[in-house]
Amino acid sequence: MTSPLQADTFNIPGKPGEYFAPSGTVNFLTGGEQVDLHKSDLDPISALALEATELAAPMHLVTQSEKLDGSRIEFGEAILEAATHIESQAVTVVNEVAPVMDSVMIAKLSAIIFALRYAQAHSDSVESRRG
Amino acid sequence: MNSALKKALTMLIGDDVSTKNLLRMPKNPTPRPFQQMTERELLTLESEIGAQIFGPIPVGVRREFFCLDDHTWIWHEEKLDKKNPESNTIRYEINEHGVLKVQEGARYNYLEGEEFNNFAVAVRMYYEQVARRVYQRDPATGTKLA
Numbered sequence: 300m301t302s303p304l305q306a307d308t309f310n311i312p313g314k315p316g317e318y319f320a321p322s323g324t325v326n327f328l329t330g331g332e333q334v335d336l337h338k339s340d341l342d343p344i345s346a347l348a349l350e351a352t353e354l355a356a357p358m359h360l361v362t363q364s365e366k367l368d369g370s371r372i373e374f375g376e377a378i379l380e381a382a383t384h385i386e387s388q389a390v391t392v393v394n395e396v397a398p399v400m401d402s403v404m405i406a407k408l409s410a411i412i413f414a415l416r417y418a419q420a421h422s423d424s425v426e427s428r429r430g
Numbered sequence: 431m432n433s434a435l436k437k438a439l440t441m442l443i444g445d446d447v448s449t450k451n452l453l454r455m456p457k458n459p460t461p462r463p464f465q466q467m468t469e470r471e472l473l474t475l476e477s478e479i480g481a482q483i484f485g486p487i488p489v490g491v492r493r494e495f496f497c498l499d500d501h502t503w504i505w506h507e508e509k510l511d512k513k514n515p516e517s518n519t520i521r522y523e524i525n526e527h528g529v530l531k532v533q534e535g536a537r538y539n540y541l542e543g544e545e546f547n548n549f550a551v552a553v554r555m556y557y558e559q560v561a562r563r564v565y566q567r568d569p570a571t572g573t574k575l576a
Contacts, residue, residue, distance in 0.1 A: 402524065402528050402529065404550065404553075404554075405524055405529060405549070405550055405553050406500075406501065406524050408553050408554065408557045409497050409499075409500050409501060409502075409503070409524060409553070410500045411557065411561075412476070412497045412500075412556070412557055412560060412561075413497065413499055413500040414500075415560075415561065415564075415565045415567065416469055416472045416473065416476070416565075417469065418565075419466075419467065419472055419564075419565055420466060420467060420468055420469040420472060
């Protein structure tokens with residue numbers, strides 16, 4: 300190994316707590332179709348979904364647990380799709396024995412990164428569609 | 431310029447505009463108003479940050495570490511030495527049983543113990559830094575940073 304660190308075993312310098320602020324609050328919905336966007340403690344995916352919904356459907360007030368219409372708010376739904384795809388997987392992981400929580404955390408963070416990338420790559424096209 | 435092309439251009443735009451200047455490509459093109467980065471370009475940016483998580487990259491070494499999609503992570507490191515090339519690529523697949531480490535030579539094993547914890551920390555650090563530096567998001571809340 301050329302690195303001073305054992306790269307393939309992910310030895311990280313420093314204390315983890317100094318580098319990140321784990322959310323630990325990401326909640327996914329079991330149905331994958333509805334999301335409560337008016338919670339006071341929005342998790343990252345819901346916050347993204349809310350912002351995406353407002354981008355794609357300005358002036359549209361999203362009511363609590365309203366079903367998301369794909370044709371109207373496709374951008375928001377695409378983000379939710381990335382999240383809910385992992386959600387079903389995460390639920391399965393919860394039912395497994397150790398290392399349950401860490402696997403779920405990794406799965407959720409991966410989903411969020413994937414969703415952020417998707418949102419960033421497609422946000423301009425959403426803006427241009429709105430005119 | 432081909433005379434037929436020049437004639438056609440003159441017919442289209444008139445003879446008071448220099449066709450030479452018209453066809454010249456700007457050296458520093460201005461950004462397009464709706465220019466955006468593709469997912470692949472964003473991935474490259476993420477990987478540059480991901481590679482730094484593990485400390486300084488030695489001279490003559492190329493390193494990549496990135497989240498490929500919502501269930502796959504890639505580690506790649508190679509020596510940029512034409513005489514003695516070495517490379518190592520590892521794929522990490524998140525599935526219902528944990529994190530499967532897939533190496534060259536059909537070697538598979540699930541991460542466990544310290545290796546699993548270190549991978550989890552790497553993912554968290556990657557998320558923290560990429561959210562802030564690439565997507566300008568607060569990693570704890572997902573809200574846009576000012």
